[in-house]
Amino acid sequence: xxxxxxxxxxxxxxxxxxxxxxxxxxxxxxxxxxxxxxxxxxxxxxxxxxxxxxxxxxxxxxxxxxxxxxxxxxxxxxxxxxxxxxxxxxxxxxxxxxxxxxxxxxxxxxxxxxxx
Amino acid sequence: xxxxxxxxxxxxxxxxxxxxxxxxxxxxxxxxxxxxxxxxxxxxxxxxxxxxxxxxxxxxxxxxxxxxxxxxxxxxxxxxxxxxxxxxxxxxxxxxxxxxxxxxxxxxxxxxxx
Numbered sequence: 001x002x003x004x005x006x007x008x009x010x011x012x013x014x015x016x017x018x019x020x021x022x023x024x025x026x027x028x029x030x031x032x033x034x035x036x037x038x039x040x041x042x043x044x045x046x047x048x049x050x051x052x053x054x055x056x057x058x059x060x061x062x063x064x065x066x067x068x069x070x071x072x073x074x075x076x077x078x079x080x081x082x083x084x085x086x087x088x089x090x091x092x093x094x095x096x097x098x099x100x101x102x103x104x105x106x107x108x109x110x111x112x113x114x115x116x
Numbered sequence: 117x118x119x120x121x122x123x124x125x126x127x128x129x130x131x132x133x134x135x136x137x138x139x140x141x142x143x144x145x146x147x148x149x150x151x152x153x154x155x156x157x158x159x160x161x162x163x164x165x166x167x168x169x170x171x172x173x174x175x176x177x178x179x180x181x182x183x184x185x186x187x188x189x190x191x192x193x194x195x196x197x198x199x200x201x202x203x204x205x206x207x208x209x210x211x212x213x214x215x216x217x218x219x220x221x222x223x224x225x226x227x228x229x230x
Contacts, residue, residue: 008156032217043120043206043221044159089158093217102147102210102217103172106158 008087010111019077019114023090023107026071030092032102035064035075038109039086047075047088077112085114120222122207128228131197137225139190139207147171148190149219150182151206159206165190197229 013019025033031052036044050057050064050073057064063076073090090107120141129135139148147166151159164172165184173182179201181193190207204226208219 034218036221041223043208043223046218046220049216049218102219103164104149104159104161104217104219106160109158 008109008111010113012113012115013080015080015082015114015116017080019075019080019084019112021075021077021088021110021112023073023075023110024071025073025090025092025107027092027094027105028071029094030105031095032093033064033066033073034091034093034104035062035073036089036091036106037084037086038089044089080112080114082114082116085112087111120207120209120220122205122222122225124225125223126226126228128230129194129197130230131199133197134193134195136194137192137205137207137227139192139222140188141209141220142188143209143220144187145209145211145220146187147210148184149208149210150190150192151208151221153204153206153224155203163192194227197227199229202227202229 034049035047037047038044048059048062048064050066055066061078065074077084087109089109091104093102093104123138149164150162152162153159161174162176163182168184179196183191204224206224207222210219
């Protein structure tokens with residue numbers, strides 16, 4: 001199940017299940033969003049991105065949903081595997097397109113644990 | 117080559133030491149970034165270089181001094197650090213045009229200040 005408190009939110013699933021990781025963002029000017037996966041001892045790894053003119057984008061086994069009305073982002077992982085166990089961060093960029101770089105602000109992260 | 121490399125992997129330094137962290141990418145990216153990450157926290161942006169010029173300094177103390185000698189290299193010079201500066205320091209890079217803002221991260225340097 002999922003818990004939110006003083007610690008990072010956690011999600012525990014069985015191998016083969018679908019996982020949904022949620023993220024709330026606060027900046028209404030954010031128009032570009034990225035999901036990153038970070039395994040222990042490694043840097044964040046890009047999973048998928050979405051622009052604010054879209055509400056859904058699909059990748060390989062992953063889908064990102066964006067609800068701008070309630071400023072909510074979710075990452076769905078199909079057929080979750082033990083190798084998916086990691087910390088997942090959403091990140092937002094406000095006013096993307098106005099500069100040649102992206103000023104990323106990361107969310108707090110969710111720990112995903114996949115049990116065989 | 118889609119890799120960002122960072123050296124050293126681990127660094128232990130005293131509060132009076134001077135050391136440098138190095139980052140390198142050969143993807144032709146013209147934006148490079150330094151982040152600081154404490155345990156169980158998300159990365160926090162420190163500096164952004166765009167076309168080898170400092171574009172963002174997120175009010176980082178002057179004991180951290182970034183340098184971008186060329187488009188492939190990014191350094192972070194450290195001097196008179198405090199124990200609370202112990203963290204994972206991540207370097208990232210991204211393309212310079214607005215099709216994507218994907219940032220490629222290196223593995224980080226684990227810094228311990230004693």
